[in-house]
Amino acid sequence: MTGVATGSPTSDAELMRRTQRGDPAAFAQLVRRWQPKMGRFLARLAGPAADASDLCQELFLKLYLARDRYREAGTFSAWLYRLALNLARDAQRRGRRWPRLLEAADEGPSQWPTDEPQRQEEQEQLAAALAELPEAQREVVVLRLFEEMNFEAMARLLGTPATTLKSRFAAALVRLKERLSAQGWAEPEMET
Amino acid sequence: MTCNAAREQLPLFVTGDLPSEVAADLTTHLQSCAACQREEGMLRRLVSGLGQLPEPETSVDLPAIFREAARQEQRVGRRWRNLALVATAVAAGILLLLFVKVEIRGGDGQWVIALGTPRPVEKPSPPAVQPTPEPAWKQFEEKLTALQENLDLVLQDVTQRDGARRQEIAALRGSLESVKQSAGAALAATQRDVSAMYAALFPGRNPTSGGEDR
Numbered sequence: 001m002t003g004v005a006t007g008s009p010t011s012d013a014e015l016m017r018r019t020q021r022g023d024p025a026a027f028a029q030l031v032r033r034w035q036p037k038m039g040r041f042l043a044r045l046a047g048p049a050a051d052a053s054d055l056c057q058e059l060f061l062k063l064y065l066a067r068d069r070y071r072e073a074g075t076f077s078a079w080l081y082r083l084a085l086n087l088a089r090d091a092q093r094r095g096r097r098w099p100r101l102l103e104a105a106d107e108g109p110s111q112w113p114t115d116e117p118q119r120q121e122e123q124e125q126l127a128a129a130l131a132e133l134p135e136a137q138r139e140v141v142v143l144r145l146f147e148e149m150n151f152e153a154m155a156r157l158l159g160t161p162a163t164t165l166k167s168r169f170a171a172a173l174v175r176l177k178e179r180l181s182a183q184g185w186a187e188p189e190m191e192t
Numbered sequence: 193m194t195c196n197a198a199r200e201q202l203p204l205f206v207t208g209d210l211p212s213e214v215a216a217d218l219t220t221h222l223q224s225c226a227a228c229q230r231e232e233g234m235l236r237r238l239v240s241g242l243g244q245l246p247e248p249e250t251s252v253d254l255p256a257i258f259r260e261a262a263r264q265e266q267r268v269g270r271r272w273r274n275l276a277l278v279a280t281a282v283a284a285g286i287l288l289l290l291f292v293k294v295e296i297r298g299g300d301g302q303w304v305i306a307l308g309t310p311r312p313v314e315k316p317s318p319p320a321v322q323p324t325p326e327p328a329w330k331q332f333e334e335k336l337t338a339l340q341e342n343l344d345l346v347l348q349d350v351t352q353r354d355g356a357r358r359q360e361i362a363a364l365r366g367s368l369e370s371v372k373q374s375a376g377a378a379l380a381a382t383q384r385d386v387s388a389m390y391a392a393l394f395p396g397r398n399p400t401s402g403g404e405d406r
């Protein structure tokens with residue numbers, strides 16, 4: 001699993017200990033360290049940037065409220081990923097997710113920064129296709145492709161056997177490919 | 193490797209998650225199968241496209257987090273304090289009931305609350321246990337046993353009485369014998385007295401002849 005190594009000048013665990021002792025500066029440092037990564041993770045799982053900012057705010061609030069429950073039995077990053085995953089799932093059940101992403105794609109310019117119109121269109125198609133995946137498949141795609149987590153670490157995080165996750169991941173990629181093929185994504189030119 | 197088998201492995205192949213020996217087999221197959229190569233190309237484009245999705249910008253309002261956390265922790269603290277107050281009141285009530293001995297009872301359409309030691313409640317005596325009737329054969333057996341005991345007692349009594357009679361008879365016989373002996377002795381003494389008196393009155397005569405010897 002990726003994350004800030006505990007060997008850095010001030011480890012995540014040390015910052016959490018200082019937060020537990022009531023040091024707000026330590027918590028601020030943790031937020032600065034993890035906010036970009038968790039923001040991206042939540043955005044991939046839960047939709048457009050506006051929602052991701054809300055979720056990110058909620059994630060670090062939950063982290064702060066749960067600071068006394070943190071134990072160093074596992075890595076801090078695994079604990080944080082679990083919090084984020086549960087938060088995204090809850091948000092999904094509350095219904096504040098994909099429709100807004102799809103509406104945003106339909107309504108006008110995307111909130112995702114892009115360079116060219118064609119590339120922007122492809123990216124919106126990709127984002128929409130990702131958004132339409134079932135929750136379990138989307139989680140495994142985001143964790144593998146964006147978070148670059150291996151299947152063993154993913155199995156520990158999700159509590160699901162790695163073999164099951166591999167099958168789920170393969171099924172998700174095939175589904176995405178079929179969706180994009182139906183939208184006219186051209187097959188690559190064959191080398192002669 | 194068949195095309196179907198190859199396409200099942202392609203998603204994990206393009207992300208480098210296949211074991212090396214399976215990946216080698218698949219590579220061999222791809223070298224000779226244009227359709228699977230196109231499939232692989234689509235998947236690689238897809239993975240590459242996902243990796244190039246722009247990263248959304250997010251922001252976090254740290255002071256707002258601290259304010260909200262303080263508010264929620266205060267609310268939780270108040271909730272716990274209220275809960276503690278309720279628990280204390282309940283505990284005090286229970287102690288009051290235990291030490292002051294408040295008696296609360298209901299029934300017969302009324303509730304009674306009384307202080308002090310509760311009156312002993314008279315408990316109804318348990319109903320007498322009715323003896324279960326014994327079977328007829330057992331009664332008959334008991335009667336037989338009682339009869340046998342009575343017969344034994346009668347036999348013992350008869351034996352005792354018979355022994356006593358025998359002793360009485362033996363005693364009577366002894367008495368009769370002694371009377372007989374004393375009567376014989378008295379008769380002999382009388383005969384001697386009579387003979388002496390006859391000889392004195394009638395010298396020369398035989399007392400057994402009854403007249404004068406002339």
